[in-house]
Amino acid sequence: MKKYIKKHLFEFLTFIFTGILFVFYPDKTLAAVKEGAILLLKMLPMFLCVVFFSSFLALFLSPKTIQKYLGKESGFWGIVVAAILGTVIVGPLWILFPLFETLLKKGARISIVGAMVGAFAIKTPWIPYAISFLGLKFILISVILILGYAVLEGLLMEKILLKVNYQPK
Amino acid sequence: MDKSLLLMLVAYGVLVVASYFYAFKKDENKAKKGILKGWKQFLNQIPLLVAIFLLVGIFDKFVPKSIVINLVGKGKGFMSVLRASILGSIIMGPASSAYPFGAVLLNKGATIAATAVFLDAWVMVGVVTFPFEVSVFGKKFAVIRNVLAFVGAIVVGIITGLLIAGSAF
Structure with a gap:
């Protein structure tokens, strides 16, 4: 039980917070809970699609598979490909740090790793979910711009890091 | 629900089903693992999701x-x-x-x-x-x-x- 609370501390605090709010503003809080519940129920089918598609990608297109695709292709288009591949990897960014570090140690160009990390802001399985909240135009433009910036970010990172004599740890 | 949203959801559902058809054909064990993994992730994230949507509702009703x-x-x-x-x-x-x-x-x-x-x-x-x-x-x-x-x-x-x-x- 203690472990469970620790793992879901944020959720518990939120529920306690909601409870306190309810004591002071019962009507408003009830309306807020109702709104949250409706929104959640609306999103649930989409969310199910996301988790199942994510787990499919994770198993059939693992970062290790992606590593293979990167190969020695390290020209400008290699960086673009890396950025696009970066969008398919799912999960929080920091979980993948060790993998990217391995890539660097194995001799991948910094720009390749930089572009992949940069493109991570786009999560392909999440795109329909994001559109349902913010609209097609907003998400489409964001995706294109983030991809473009990811390539630029990779190139810039490489330039700067080589200048300061960066060595993978 | 918004019609375009519903359409997108259906399309996404079809994509997920198709990807698992492919998965089962390619590697049945891995596909089963994928479904299990997705389901686990879903259960894992539900408390957080409930909390988040609660906060969204509270934010909407309480923050002017x-x-x-x-x-x-x-x-x-x-x-x-x-x-x-x-x-x-x-x-x-x-x-x-x-x-x-x-x-x-x-x-x-x-x-x-x-x-x-x-x-x-x-x-x-x-x-x-x-x-x-x-x-x-x-x-x-x-x-x-x-x-x-x-x-x-x-x-x-x-x-x-x-x-x-x-x-x-």
Whole structure:
């Protein structure tokens, strides 16, 4: 039980917070809970699609598979490909740090790793979910711009890091 | 439910089913593992999802529009974007929670640019995970990556605002 609370501390605090709010503003809080519940129920089918598609990608297109695709292709288009591949990897960014570090140690160009990390802001399985909240135009433009910036970010990172004599740890 | 939204959901569902058809044909065990993994992830994330949507509902009912407009609304200049990027950098959490918050911010009068900056910084800049990033990549890499990601969030957000709303601030 203690472990469970620790793992879901944020959720518990939120529920306690909601409870306190309810004591002071019962009507408003009830309306807020109702709104949250409706929104959640609306999103649930989409969310199910996301988790199942994510787990499919994770198993059939693992970062290790992606590593293979990167190969020695390290020209400008290699960086673009890396950025696009970066969008398919799912999960929080920091979980993948060790993998990217391995890539660097194995001799991948910094720009390749930089572009992949940069493109991570786009999560392909999440795109329909994001559109349902913010609209097609907003998400489409964001995706294109983030991809473009990811390539630029990779190139810039490489330039700067080589200048300061960066060595993978 | 919105018709286009429903259409997208159906399309996404078909994609998920198709990908698992492929998975079962290719490697049945792996496909089963994928379904189990997806289901587990779903159960794992449900408490967080409930909490997040609760907070979105509370935010919507309790935070007055004027506060949001004052901080990240139209006519507040570059500071609105800067505030959004700092806020996004500090907050961490899965993308599933970022988008509903982005939507509620927009509804409350935040500019397109500020919302885009907030979302991008949320996913890309990790203040809380920074020490971990340093321990994996070293200081130079982590500092340069986060700075570039921070700048990138602002640049991408401003361009998104210019393209959609015709103005960034």
